[in-house]
Amino acid sequence: MRGAGKALLAIAALVAVAAGSPAGRGPKVIANVNIDLDHGLLFPQNKQNEPSITRDPLTGALIAGANDEISLDLCRGTTAPLASPCPFTPGRPISAFYRSTDGGATWTGGYLPGFDTIGRRSGGDPSLDAGPRRCDSGIFSWSCGAVVYYASLADPYPEFGGEQIAVSRSYDDGGSWSNPVEATSTDRKSDFDDHEWIAVDRGATSAHFGRLYLFWADYCNNCLGNGRVKLYLAHSDDEGRRWSQAVQVSGAAFNLVQGQTETGQVAVSYDGTVEAFWTLHADSKGKYPSTQVVVVSKDGGDTFSAPIRIADVVDYPLMGTPFDAVDLYNRVPGMSARVDCYPHPASDPSSTRVYVVWCDFAGGVGVVKGAVSADGVNWTTLGTVAAVSGRNAFFPAIDVSSTGLVAVAFDALTTPPDNDPWQTGTQVYDSYYVELKPGASSFTAPLRVSAASSNPDASSYNNLMEQFLGDYIDVAAGPDSAYVIWTDARDADRCDAVDAYRAAVYAGSKTAVAPNPDKVCPASFGNTDSVVGIVSY
DSSP states (O other): OTTOSOBOOOEEEOOOBOTTSOTTTSOEEEEEEEOOSOTTOOTTTTOEEEEEEEEOTTTOOEEEEEEEOTTSOOOOOOOSTTOOSSOOOTTOOOEEEEEESSTTSSBEEEEOOOGGGGTEEEEEEEEEEEEEEEOTTSOEEEEEEEEEEEEEEEEESSSOSOOEEEEEEESSTTSSOOOOEEOOOSOSSSEEEEEEEEEEOOOTTOTTTTOEEEEEEEEETTSSTTTTOEEEEEEESSTTSSOOOOEEOSOOOOBTTTBEEEOOOEEEOTTOOEEEEEEEEETOOSSSOOEEEEEEESSTTSSOOOOEEEEEOOOOOOSSSGGGGTOOOEEOTTOOSEEOOOOEEEEOTTSSOEEEEEEEOGGGOOEEEEEEESSSSSOEEEEEEEOOTTEEEEEEEEEEOTTOOEEEEEEEEEOOOTTOTTOOSSOOEEEEEEEEOTTOSSOOOOEEOOSSOBOGGGOOOTTSSSOOOOSOOEEEEOSSEEEEEEEEOTTOOOOHHHHHHHHHHHTTOSSOOOOOHHHHSOTTTTOOEEEEEEEEO
16 A cells, blocks of 8 residues: 555644533543545545454554555546446455554554455455454463454455455554455355454453454345345454354345345453344335344354344335435435444443444434343343434444443434435535443433534545445544544545536436546545544543
């Protein structure tokens, strides 16, 4: 990656206190730091999204990952109707890492190495976690150090099979990385893997302390929509070098009437209970309610319970938008970028509690809701965790500090006019934060973390047909501060030519030709950055 040497990035200092909190007693935003390395480049080299972040509990180092397109060729343009002017360059990496050893003030980074050793290239969708290192004796112990894991898509190149999941590891907080190991044992020909998430068992009394778990979705290459998604888990007891056979935890026989299996995430409680979450009957046409569910394993991931209901959920609209002409995704009113309200969990290092949050659009207002359980089976609702007046919340993320403080981050988009709910180009989003202190009965009021708003219309798929912000953001809760990472478009500009092309596509044109954004758009078009917001408790 260009610019992988040390880059001193300016810190935008803020003084912000959560609304409704007494001065000096609520969370405060300390800084916004742009951590990517593409400054001044054109689209798509200026594009990052889907960031993930973890913190080494021994050193305090921060390690992040994101989809980063700095390696791709610039847009070549096209003369064919409805074709992409900026296709992905074959064989180029996407999975980037970034690291900070000074509390998030400065960052360096590069691409995960070694994918050529498995005949693939990195395909992004990062998920990071940190755990104890495996000692020479074969026992996991923090006394032997920490290991940082990075799960990523591994795309076939040259094409010979479906997309798989690979896991890389680092013993020096991202200073160097092992070659990736293919971790999934599902079908490699007719299927492809996606939406991976990892979690390390860090429970000191757990029988499987140090075990690494991987949760992912297996998609059918030739099936319509998400009608045959299967969810799997596997685990590793040697720092990701070897993996168990996949255990299927979901059904697959769903359709647009019954709803779909919507992917989720995994957490491991302090006593070693493995809990995998997803949305059951997502976007059902009324026959079944969309439901947040969890399956629980008490034997280290060898067997799982049947799905346990946590709560019903109302996702953002899937159909009935102008963007149906391109594809079917859930969308927040006011933008064409896709979203999903699947569950995001985090375990409490100080107890057996596991928290889970999700977005919810019940009543036409987007909020963050949540629940908590001490055993994975019996769940207590947390009600509305966060709501921002005049905005719809999406992309919630959660982590719990070593003292039990619950940190929740999310994005929120301004609400469009009632008479034009799918108006695009005008609405803006910001990143927000709330926390639940140990012993407190409610979360703090939403604190705006982003120092400047972002217009999603300045973001884009490479084919230019829709806006694109990825599928998630993330947060890491340290002992004194939380580190929120999101896809930020404050430095991106809209493009009239792209907006005109999108309008033609939504109107059903079969002859519209995409412009070359590197020729006709502002140089900052599509410039989505990975930004870390540092929030003190």
